[in-house]
Amino acid sequence: MERKYTPQEIEKKWQTAWEERGIFKAKEDPTKKKYYLLEMFPYPSGKIHIGHVRNYTIGDVVARYKRMNGFNVLHPMGWDSFGMPAENAAIEHGIHPATWTNENIAYMKKQLNEMGFSYDWERELSTCEPEYYRWEQLFFLWMYKKGLAYKKGSVVNWCPSCQTVLANEQVEAGQCWRCSSEVGEKYLDQWFFRITDYVEELLNYCDTLTGWPERVLTMQRNWIGKSYGCDIYFPMADGDDMIKVFTTRQDTVYGATFMLIAAELPLVVELIKGKPIEDDVREFVEKVKKQDKLMRTSEYYEKEGIFLDAYCINPVTKKKMPIFATNFVIAEYGTGCVMAVPTHDQRDFEFAKKFDLPMIVVIQPHNKSLNIHTMTEAYVEEGILVNSGQFNGMESTKALDAIADYLESIGQGKKATQYRLRDWGISRQRYWGAPIPVIYCDQCGTVPVPESNLPVILPREVEFTGEGGSPLARYEPFVNTTCPQCGEKAKRETDTMDTFVESSWYFERFCSPHYAETPGLDRKSVRYWMPVDQYIGGIEHAILHLLYSRFYTKMLRDFGVLECDEPFTNLLTQGMVCKETMRCKAHGFLFPDEVRDGKCVHCQGQAVVGKSEKMSKSLKNVVDPDYLIKKYGADTVRTFCLFAAPPEKDLEWSDQGVEGSFRFLNRVWRIVMDYLDDIKDVTPCDGKEPLEDDLKNLRRKTHQTIRKVTRDIEERFHFNTAISAVMELVNAVYLMERPSAGNTKALSVIREAIETIIVLLAPIVPHITEEIWTLIGHETNLADVPWPEFDHEVAAEEEITIVIQVNGKVRSRMVVPADEDGEKIKSLALDDEKVARFISGKKVLREIYVPKKLVNIVVQ
Template sequence: MSQHPYLFKEIEANVQAIWEESNAFRTENQSDRPKFYCLEMFPYPSGRIHMGHVRNYSIGDALARYKRMRGFNVLHPMGWDAFGLPAENAAIQRNIPPRTWTIDNIAHMKKQLKKLGLSYDWDREVATCLPDYYRWNQWLFLQFLKRGLAYKKGGLLNWCDQCATVLANEQVEEGLCWRCKSPVELRSLEQWYLKITDYAKELHDTLKELTGWPEKVRTMQENWIGPSTGAHIDFTVAGLKKHLTVFTTRPDTLFGVTFVTIAPEHEEMEELLSLSPNRDLAKAFIHETLHKRTTERNAELVEKEGIDSGVRLVHPLTGETIPLWIGNFVVSGYGTGIVMGVPAHDTRDFEFAKKYGIPIKTVISDSSNNPLQTQQEAMTGPGILVQSGQFDGLKNDQAKIEITRYLEEKGAGRSVTTYRLRDWGISRQRYWGTPIPVLYCDGCGMVPVPEKDLPVLLPEHVSFTGKGGSPLAEQPSFLNVRCPQCGKDAKRETDTMDTFIDSSWYFLRFTDPKNTEMPFDRLKSAHWLPVDQYVGGVEHAILHLLYARFFTKVLNDIGLSPVREPFQSLLTQGMVLKDGSKMSKSKGNVVDPDLLIDRYGADTVRLFTLFSAPPDKDLAWDDKAVEGAYRFLGRLFQKSQELLTHPGFQKRASFTDELPSELRLVRTKIHETIQDVTRDLDGDAQMNTAIARLMELLNTLYSVDIQNGAAERSVLHEGLHVTSMLLSPFAPHLSQHLWSSLGEEGLVLNAGWPKIDQSALLRDVVPFIVQVNGKLRATLMLPPATTEAELKEQALQDEKVTRVLEGLQIRKIVHVPGKLLNFVAGPG
């Protein structure tokens, strides 16, 4: 047993009591110090934190503590993303009301987070399931509605049967529900949308301004928003006084169109089929296609199928009659939901035309392609236009411009930029979410709930059958209401809001969480926004981050948000892996943070997660590395106890005028460590290398024998004093304990960052590497200005070097000033 056991449980409990008693992490709204808003993505209250939470919050906490020590006024809040389907599932499985289940989980997880010693201002805590929060969801919805940014319409929507709810496009991942991984199908429903497409261009164009975001996240958002520059071209419908508009990025191939394909779910389909002699066959094909799982329909390898609708279109430039096909590969969510078929110059169209015997017409030629011969494959590269009337001979890039211009002159087309991004469907047929604040009156139609009547409260006593659908529709006390306009009977909307609404503005609420008059005060939000450092998983790169950017822009237009971008710098931490896979209960590879904290202490758990990998890389679980972090903290504690229990210990370090060279080197290491750790944290937050430097410093401090005298004790005191400060962001409990033990008052968190003694950085001696034929043979400690001749002389006096050179002739000497001498030697 060691002489001074590292009593982490006692230390951590005492330090946490000090923090609690002094309200150590409370944020001042008014301060002369520069502000720093540090935020980690808030958790869903599932009941227990996992190692992913520990890593995420340890990273954020280290940054928050560091910035506070560097003189910033830090806002570091925490709350709960508390609505969502799991609470309803728990109600079904356990017969527990969702609110009870959620509030109990919040209490437990809050206790766990406090046990980790995270520096949150709990006075700013929010829970999105409470009326004082979701009231403002409803108020914001009404502002969107006033500005035409919220609307309701019917259509084919993504439906997860397992969750019994609609999903936004962003929540369908490879045809599966993002939450439960069940296949998603299309279902005809009415639902509420937010017009995020009104902001598509700005959301895309301002990505380049987010220089503090990882490039991969910006690329993911850019691809999701998906701008495409091309043309809208109008094809007249034969027999109807109307036209269908296609979107194409290849107007240069317009003369090669031999068919047009429309999405089965297109809103014009019913009217078009009224003209069709094939309407029964077409309807059967549409029914079959739309009832296939979206996984099947969207998969690239699925065979492309279609049917001739029987409707004919008129080519806008040639006047030719073109068949309108219905295809399983066209979706209404891209472009106009109608595409022109150019089989000679599009691989998919070529395969489709070959399958159904549709003509193929070549209109672009290169030197290896004769347009009069039968094509064996689509020619998709650049070339010269042929069989294209007045545009023959143009290069296809120039033809795109000229043909589009000609269409505009004829009123049959126009240049456009379209986006893959669709409007955000926010209706959910569930209970545990924010009620949508509208009602329906037979006389007045859809009526917004007056702002004075907010919040529309969720009833707490509802029955859950597990059969899907919202229980709100079965609650007369909720459903039935008087119309505020005419006083007659009306019905409430029973859909609730997508829970991503909650997280789209919570960072603004944290700036003013107790406000009962507005979602937040603009002046307070102006002080804190944008969030200086946001930390969270890359899995939220599209969903949450895109929606939060959208909300921020809308709220800025409304006059609420002081900024148009919410997050200045984004750190996407890597996953915690065990046995090569992400930790999950289903894989049986979960490590319980509570058990680790009980065995090793919170500081050890935090230190391990920060040291074992750079913050943005995946962390591979390693039991030995956990024990290594524990041993490091234990050794630091031991060395401090060695000093503190020495009879000659003094509470302040004092140095004699002249220190021996070996102690001057120790001081140099101390101040180089301050310099290097500061550089690591100011740069890319490389906490792993910062901690490695502290481990190196501790090894150096262990070389100091305090039995030798007061000078040694003074240098060791300085080293431990600096270490207690530098370690504070990573292992705050032990750091505070050392700080107090060394005789310092108050909190190390408020002590500022250690200052560098520039004179200590001037080394009297530095290490010179001596090699023979490139292999290290000796390290000599000599003055930095040592010349090549002096270095050679010293090296040839070293026993290890002379032993290797015995019997060899020195043929060449390689000298790197201030660093290295290499003897190139061979047989004499």
């Protein structure tokens, strides 16, 4: 009886064998070229989801491919194991975050192993362990010393449900990005990392990241948001004070007729002190402060403002400008004050109309003439300056510089640059994070924990109630300590660090994961492995993590522990995994196994198929990797994830498509079993004997397939087309007429084709190929077999098809020898029978010949 393909058996067997042989352990070897491949490590949430499976499959194929190409590959995996879900589990189920996390890690590690990923597990790291975060605390101390870590009071986003501070970028539409509660505000003292010290380098080095998708770089540049402009000083009408504004449109300064300031600014209260309108303004400010939250959630809202009964002076026109407090100027950007030019800024225009404020046109477009009485919107484009004193007649683009220079010369302004990027707030009022190594002493103030006292270990014995802030702050044995300077009683910092800090340097720690000496990074190892040659992860996590990692790498470089400027040479951002949703009227969204024959299993109601969306638990459109592995095996799951779409695009999940991938692997298995006895003792064709007809064609196809697969993987990671090419080769073997058992010439060609199929598929489906590799008589690890090379001559076509067009329409085709002369081809085309029908009686104007492709005959 012929042996059947039994993935469950084969996969387990090889996974054990690889582990026993330790073939994926990475060692530094200066004689070999290194290749550091990394996928974004997961948060141990409980189970691997299909997005992980896709991400890690892509990475594994690249790792195995590079290995077969002779690289010394580093392919580690670890756990981003600090984070809120663990703490929530503690609150909800009374299970300790550490227990919960470690149980999840154990389960997910088992799942990853079942997928056959080629990780060097000896390098496994978990960021919640003191061996990891102690170095992070050390870096914090160094940062503190250099002023890169500092504390400042600020109004922060406060999630009442998580009892935690959220960074601005973690607030989504006014809601907590994790728990979706409405976000409030709170004033707290917070630790910040001075990422803005590196803003120029972070921006400039974007240009050097040629291995990154342009899309991601654009996002990063926009996030940094550098803008060139000018600070302008507007003296107060009374007194010696002045208001400073930042603008990128100093060319419109002659049109500035009033001043807008953010309602929250302390300046507002100062200006109105003792005036009759004081109460009204205070009321307005309070309203705006409350409105703020809602404002973030609504798409359109009214531009509101209130006159402060105060004036400043336009420094160039000397005219008085009324000052308003408003709800639409951002306090945190620039100085929180804006010079309003209603004619050339749409928001200012709307505001001026509402309050009937003066307008002056200062820029005239080239093609029309603006008039303040007929304008219906602001003109924001370029033009010629008018009503602008000595600058009249100047192009607005030139006036930017000229006016900035002028303001500087009269001492009323200064050229300036602004960034959108703000410092990174890292304080979290949470338990499950790395403690910030700082002590507060009544005598000595803020005292950093001495390096020799690190790590500050997160205590286990705290209580989780889910209320009243961080459990750490209530745990006395941790809080109460002595001052390292004066020895008196003191208290510890109870904030922990943002988990983005851990993921900002884990790729460096992977180079020497067990190095126990300061600074936790072995210089020699880091020098050998860094930077990461290929980083792979989902685009949705990209901006913040990547920017913070870049910052941290540059900072560690400046501390002298690293030698590279950028952590990731090449970046691949994979698309999301999507699937259609199902729902019924009574039960809402349904899991796939809650639907049978188009009906809800609970109520027999009609299940409605919705549009395809990103897989998520809330939409219940998920598939379970455990189930898939059990039913089809890991190789099938890997094949489908790669075959259904190129990595950068979203992947449409299809159960039938998985079935098809399984069928393909069975097809490979069967053809080999079919030939097994006949080819066992035959050596693969070496090309020394001449071949003809079918054999020659099959050998050509074999070498063309090597060429195609190598290009698809090497140049753009398009595994879908690579797999297609192998499928074609498999189909070609199936279509071969079966040679007799003694026909070694034919069998050697078939053996070459089969071995090629196996080796080309090896990185994609490592288990089935390793099994077949052994069955056909090899003893070496398939993972160490060199990637095949193709023979240009064998792969070359002898005959090519030339398309014949008449006036650009395909009318005929002809087959000619590949090296046929161009003139000959043109004359053959004119003589073509079918073509004759279309050109007879017409005048041939010209003939275009595209070598080896087509002839186009233009007639009239």
